[in-house]
Amino acid sequence: MALSRILDRLGLHRPELRAWAMYDWANSAMxxxxxxxVFPPFFSAVAASNLTPQQxxxxxxxxxxxxxxxxxxxxxxxxxxxDFAGIKKRLLAIFMVFGASAVASMFLxxxxxxxxxxxxxxxxxxxxxxxxxxYDALLPHIAKGQELDRVSTAGYAxxxxxxxxxxxxxxxxxxxxxxxxxxxxxxVTPAQATLPVRLSFLSVAIWWLGFSIPLFRRVSEPPRRLxxxxxxxxxxxxVARARLRxxxxxxxxxxxxxxxxxxxxxxxxxINTIIRMATIYGAEIGVERDTMILAVMITQxxxxxxxxxxxxxxxxxxxxxxxxxxxxxxxxITVLGYFMTNATHFLMLAxxxxxxxxxxxxLSRSLFASMIPSHKSGEFFGFFGVMERFGGSLGTGVMxxxxxxxxxxxxxxxxxxxxxxxxxxxxxxxxVAEGQRAARAADAHLHPATESNQQSVTEA
Numbered sequence: 001m002a003l004s005r006i007l008d009r010l011g012l013h014r015p016e017l018r019a020w021a022m023y024d025w026a027n028s029a030m031x032x033x034x035x036x037x038v039f040p041p042f043f044s045a046v047a048a049s050n051l052t053p054q055q056x057x058x059x060x061x062x063x064x065x066x067x068x069x070x071x072x073x074x075x076x077x078x079x080x081x082x083d084f085a086g087i088k089k090r091l092l093a094i095f096m097v098f099g100a101s102a103v104a105s106m107f108l109x110x111x112x113x114x115x116x117x118x119x120x121x122x123x124x125x126x127x128x129x130x131x132x133x134x135y136d137a138l139l140p141h142i143a144k145g146q147e148l149d150r151v152s153t154a155g156y157a158x159x160x161x162x163x164x165x166x167x168x169x170x171x172x173x174x175x176x177x178x179x180x181x182x183x184x185x186x187x188v189t190p191a192q193a194t195l196p197v198r199l200s201f202l203s204v205a206i207w208w209l210g211f212s213i214p215l216f217r218r219v220s221e222p223p224r225r226l227x228x229x230x231x232x233x234x235x236x237x238x239v240a241r242a243r244l245r246x247x248x249x250x251x252x253x254x255x256x257x258x259x260x261x262x263x264x265x266x267x268x269x270x271i272n273t274i275i276r277m278a279t280i281y282g283a284e285i286g287v288e289r290d291t292m293i294l295a296v297m298i299t300q301x302x303x304x305x306x307x308x309x310x311x312x313x314x315x316x317x318x319x320x321x322x323x324x325x326x327x328x329x330x331x332x333i334t335v336l337g338y339f340m341t342n343a344t345h346f347l348m349l350a351x352x353x354x355x356x357x358x359x360x361x362x363l364s365r366s367l368f369a370s371m372i373p374s375h376k377s378g379e380f381f382g383f384f385g386v387m388e389r390f391g392g393s394l395g396t397g398v399m400x401x402x403x404x405x406x407x408x409x410x411x412x413x414x415x416x417x418x419x420x421x422x423x424x425x426x427x428x429x430x431x432v433a434e435g436q437r438a439a440r441a442a443d444a445h446l447h448p449a450t451e452s453n454q455q456s457v458t459e460a
Contacts (some may be wrong), residue, residue, distance in 0.1 A: 064396050070149070076382035148367075291346060
């Protein structure tokens with residue numbers, strides 16, 4: 001009985017909620033190991049060993065930006081197709097397998113393979129971020145009302161745990177390869193020296209695929225709900241295009257959700273720039289690889305209780321005020337990052353980031369989910385995915401440009417504070433209650449599809 005009450009407070013009180021949150025556990029290994037902790041230093045020290053540190057940072061930034069653009073361009077249309085055709089889980093699986101295959105292929109990288117490494121990193125990012133569009137779109141179908149904040153933050157908390165556990169295992173065999181029977185010592189070849197790191201890439205692909213299974217077994221595909229002028233036999237692509245045009249025309253009806261999207265674009269750009277560029281920036285100022293990996297682990301495990309805490313905090317303050325609190329913390333973190341000069345500073349900032357990162361992003365997801373019509377969740381989370389994945393592209397672009405222009409990324413770090421200030425300013429203008437009323441009114445006039453969700457739709 002006590003366990004049931006705990007699970008209810010955490011947002012994990014039903015099997016489908018736990019299964020949905022497990023995809024955060026699965027995918028976060030990709031985020032922690034590939035996007036954040038292990039691959040960026042590997043790219044700089046191994047794949048781009050024939051480039052200067054500044055050139056490596058610039059090429060890594062370009063690869064990051066290009067993959068974001070691909071997802072941003074395709075996500076809204078694919079989201080609308082997923083809504084009409086009832087294939088959110090299928091598209092999630094396609095992107096997941098594509099991304100995991102790219103990660104597994106990183107095992108083959110060698111010294112100087114910076115172009116292949118950049119391409120694989122871009123493909124892995126496309127797979128991960130594309131899958132999250134459809135994963136997020138499932139949230140308003142499995143959780144309702146006040147459940148949304150708790151379920152969303154629970155997903156982030158489990159993501160921190162899952163990503164942190166695999167990163168800890170990776171760290172052990174990277175720093176102590178002899179414990180696992182891996183080559184170690186002075187006589188190893190360059191390929192043997194990088195084997196522990198490359199095995200960590202392979203472990204991410206296996207982890208990602210394996211822990212995704214509960215979602216596909218326990219979470220049902222949401223029922224298709226059609227607009228009055230739509231029929232099941234229509235072309236999915238044609239209907240998706242029509243829905244997108246309609247949504248653009250109706251943005252005034254969902255004005256507060258749209259303002260939230262713009263605010264999220266700005267402040268999440270600052271958050272993702274810190275996530276994506278922290279370790280490669282650390283390498284530039286001389287922080288050791290193992291210290292950077294430890295910092296990411298600290299962020300992961302500090303993030304677990306604080307993600308849950310933000311879920312509870314939203315019950316007292318509301319999601320909007322809780323997000324604003326996180327953004328003010330990020331402004332301080334950015335200023336401290338400018339003055340960072342050594343490993344101790346890096347670890348201290350990791351603690352501070354872990355306190356606010358997951359809760360801020362999780363509550364943004366749940367707040368948006370509460371302000372959109374559920375029958376268009378794929379489409380709207382396609383737009384959310386655009387904003388989420390463009391998040392980091394502007395900041396990364398700023399850091400890349402300043403790095404090339406000045407020979408250091410330090411000034412780019414300080415410039416990131418502008419994204420938090422502008423995002424907070426727009427977020428304050430969002431009327432949450434009015435946005436939620438508009439979303440519920442839009443759902444009220446729909447009719448359910450009369451055929452099975454598994455029925456094929458007419459191809460374009």
